[in-house]
Amino acid sequence: MNYKVNDQGFYGDFGGAFIPEMLYHNLNELKENYLQIIESDEFQKEFKGLLKEYVGRPTPLYFAKRLSEKYNTNVFLKREDLNHTGAHKINNTIGQILLAKRMNKKRIIAETGAGQHGVATATVCALMNLECIIYMGEIDIKRQAPNVARMKMLGAEVRPATSGSKTLKDATNEAIRDWISNPETTYYLIGSVVGPHPYPDMVARFQSIISKEMKAQLIEKTGRDYPDKVIACVGGGSNAAGAFYHYMDNEKVELIAVEADGLGIETDKTAATTQVGTEGIIHGSKTLLMQNSEGQITEPHSISAGLDYPGVGPLHAHLFKSGRGTFIGATDKEALTAAYQITKLEGIIPALESSHALAALEKIEFSSTENIVINLSGRGDKDMETYIKEMDNE
Amino acid sequence: MSRIELTFKNKKNILNVYLTAGYPNFNDTVEIVKELAKNGVDMVEIGMPFSDPLADGPTIQNSSQTAIKNGINLELIFNQIEEIRNTVDIPILLMGYYNQVLQYGADLFFEKAKSVGVDGFIIPDLPLDIYQKEYLQKVESLGLDMIFLITPQTTNERIKLIDSKSSGFLYVVSSFAITGSKSDIQQSQIDYFKHINNIGLKNPKLIGFGISDKKTFDTACQHAEGAIIGSAFIKSLEGSKNIKQTVKEFITTVL
Ligand SMILES: Cc1ncc(COP(=O)(O)O)c(C=O)c1O
Numbered sequence: 001m002n003y004k005v006n007d008q009g010f011y012g013d014f015g016g017a018f019i020p021e022m023l024y025h026n027l028n029e030l031k032e033n034y035l036q037i038i039e040s041d042e043f044q045k046e047f048k049g050l051l052k053e054y055v056g057r058p059t060p061l062y063f064a065k066r067l068s069e070k071y072n073t074n075v076f077l078k079r080e081d082l083n084h085t086g087a088h089k090i091n092n093t094i095g096q097i098l099l100a101k102r103m104n105k106k107r108i109i110a111e112t113g114a115g116q117h118g119v120a121t122a123t124v125c126a127l128m129n130l131e132c133i134i135y136m137g138e139i140d141i142k143r144q145a146p147n148v149a150r151m152k153m154l155g156a157e158v159r160p161a162t163s164g165s166k167t168l169k170d171a172t173n174e175a176i177r178d179w180i181s182n183p184e185t186t187y188y189l190i191g192s193v194v195g196p197h198p199y200p201d202m203v204a205r206f207q208s209i210i211s212k213e214m215k216a217q218l219i220e221k222t223g224r225d226y227p228d229k230v231i232a233c234v235g236g237g238s239n240a241a242g243a244f245y246h247y248m249d250n251e252k253v254e255l256i257a258v259e260a261d262g263l264g265i266e267t268d269k270t271a272a273t274t275q276v277g278t279e280g281i282i283h284g285s286k287t288l289l290m291q292n293s294e295g296q297i298t299e300p301h302s303i304s305a306g307l308d309y310p311g312v313g314p315l316h317a318h319l320f321k322s323g324r325g326t327f328i329g330a331t332d333k334e335a336l337t338a339a340y341q342i343t344k345l346e347g348i349i350p351a352l353e354s355s356h357a358l359a360a361l362e363k364i365e366f367s368s369t370e371n372i373v374i375n376l377s378g379r380g381d382k383d384m385e386t387y388i389k390e391m392d393n394e
Numbered sequence: 395m396s397r398i399e400l401t402f403k404n405k406k407n408i409l410n411v412y413l414t415a416g417y418p419n420f421n422d423t424v425e426i427v428k429e430l431a432k433n434g435v436d437m438v439e440i441g442m443p444f445s446d447p448l449a450d451g452p453t454i455q456n457s458s459q460t461a462i463k464n465g466i467n468l469e470l471i472f473n474q475i476e477e478i479r480n481t482v483d484i485p486i487l488l489m490g491y492y493n494q495v496l497q498y499g500a501d502l503f504f505e506k507a508k509s510v511g512v513d514g515f516i517i518p519d520l521p522l523d524i525y526q527k528e529y530l531q532k533v534e535s536l537g538l539d540m541i542f543l544i545t546p547q548t549t550n551e552r553i554k555l556i557d558s559k560s561s562g563f564l565y566v567v568s569s570f571a572i573t574g575s576k577s578d579i580q581q582s583q584i585d586y587f588k589h590i591n592n593i594g595l596k597n598p599k600l601i602g603f604g605i606s607d608k609k610t611f612d613t614a615c616q617h618a619e620g621a622i623i624g625s626a627f628i629k630s631l632e633g634s635k636n637i638k639q640t641v642k643e644f645i646t647t648v649l
Contacts (some may be wrong), residue, residue: 020449020518025547281493294498296445
């Protein structure tokens with residue numbers, strides 16, 4: 001089985017570029033150029049330099065001693081929360097901004113859910129002195145206020161998406177509409193492994209640094225360059241794609257993707273796309289998505305804005321359908337419980353998104369000798385309001 | 395000869411009007427199309443409301459949301475078209491997004507459309523190569539037309555390719571825009587229209603996006619076989635108390 005994208009932009013049955021003609025030229029331009037640009041020595045040198053000096057990579061692979069004792073196994077945390085701006089998102093925005101610069105684009109647009117990608121985009125735009133416009137759902141603007149303030153301080157304009165569910169899906173629609181209206185000047189900096197080809201592949205490549213570092217760090221810590229399990233949360237799927245990337249062909253590694261069950265998959269308040277979704281088209285990609293029988297995309301729910309998305313990247317749809325990936329879910333409540341637990345055990349306040357990955361420890365089976373890597377995709381500063389509010393319920 | 399072909403053969407300055415099915419009220423579709431035809435509109439494009447219409451501006455987004463809330467769906471749109479066909483003979487196109495077609499079942503969708511009297515389709519996010527590989531044969535064998543968009547960024551080579559694989563007409567997107575963007579037609583756009591006319595294409599052309607009134611319609615007609623009005627018409631229906639009257643008044647101001 002092949003888990004990399006093919007020439008037509010597909011992962012098995014999923015992917016492609018289902019976009020109106022208005023975007024054909026831009027995507028084609030990107031498709032024709034991205035590999036050549038990002039594989040060049042000159043690009044790689046600048047990319048790696050910035051990841052090291054500006055982002056603070058490599059991020060530690062931390063052996064979580066007390067967490068491991070609690071579950072009687074070996075848990076390592078890949079500390080993406082320690083990146084500059086607080087999440088894995090910046091690995092991708094550094095890569096794409098360097099690409100945009102080489103394509104002579106002066107205006108950058110992006111969508112954001114939790115605001116982490118928006119902040120990471122606004123950050124690299126400040127760094128490169130480029131105009132930055134961030135689309136964000138009206139509801140997310142309210143629930144992720146600190147990130148909205150950060151984006152503004154960084155010089156970005158935050159435009160509310162007021163259509164539909166007023167969350168990430170709608171922010172993405174608005175960003176695509178902006179791109180259709182400004183195709184020549186503008187670069188669309190997508191924040192996850194979603195959207196039309198070549199975005200899913202490009203974003204996965206930029207995030208693949210996560211598993212590349214893991215391999216070297218695991219050798220040092222365990223004598224083997226692979227763990228038994230890698231666990232990551234999945235919104236669109238970029239941190240999971242990065243954490244899985246160099247292990248996809250190594251069948252000895254179990255790849256565990258954790259989706260947001262919201263209030264539970266038996267309710268209609270969920271974002272567990274692979275569990276309740278069906279095949280279709282969302283944001284230019286053929287993938288699994290939450291929709292009704294008439295093909296209307298339904299409104300997801302998750303306590304975590306970054307997972308509140310009714311689709312999933314085509315790579316993950318392929319990992320799911322082929323059986324290579326194990327897809328499980330964690331509810332709002334389970335994620336919160338996991339967040340409070342790791343805070344007390346390890347002194348790490350995780351992002352709500354990452355808390356879903358941590359919650360997997362309650363749901364999967366493992367032995368005491370196994371090595372488990374959990375990708376801690378981000379830190380919890382942005383979620384303090386929710387954590388404080390929910391603390392009384394614990 | 396198909397209805398669309400006949401229309402281009404017999405008429406000049408073709409006015410194609412877009413409406414959202416099930417808007418403003420669930421049952422208005424039939425009456426609106428009848429009135430459009432009665433008032434001299436040459437062709438209609440019935441929008442199949444979609445939750446996430448990527449190429450559409452706020453006017454069509456809002457009308458789509460209202461129509462979905464009104465309970466419209468593909469099956470009901472087919473019923474409405476069947477009823478329209480009892481009295482209306484102008485070409486009817488269905489316009490919508492690929493996901494809806496996929497969920498209905500593409501082959502079934504094309505067959506059903508044919509059986510109720512649809513003449514062609516505009517599915518902006520259906521890629522040309524997928525169409526060619528999976529549906530072209532089916533659509534052609536049913537005698538239906540698949541209309542594709544071209545934009546100011548589409549290269550000559552690609553315009554020729556699109557022209558060769560599509561039928562009915564070419565939908566010439568007038569500028570870099572989503573639907574509902576309104577402004578006068580600029581000289582640069584006119585140069586673009588002239589450029590298209592010099593390529594030598596097999597299909598006739600209709601200009602769309604930003605065509606909103608008599609002035610823009612007349613200008614478009616100087617450079618193509620006609621034009622498409624969408625958002626401006628939908629806007630006129632907003633809050634209308636008398637649909638017949640509203641349609642008549644709107645079309646009178648354009649023609
Ligand atoms: C910390 C964190 N983790 C995970 C995600 C989910 O995105 P993805 O699935 O692309 O990694 C987000 C998105 O905002 C995030 O901020």
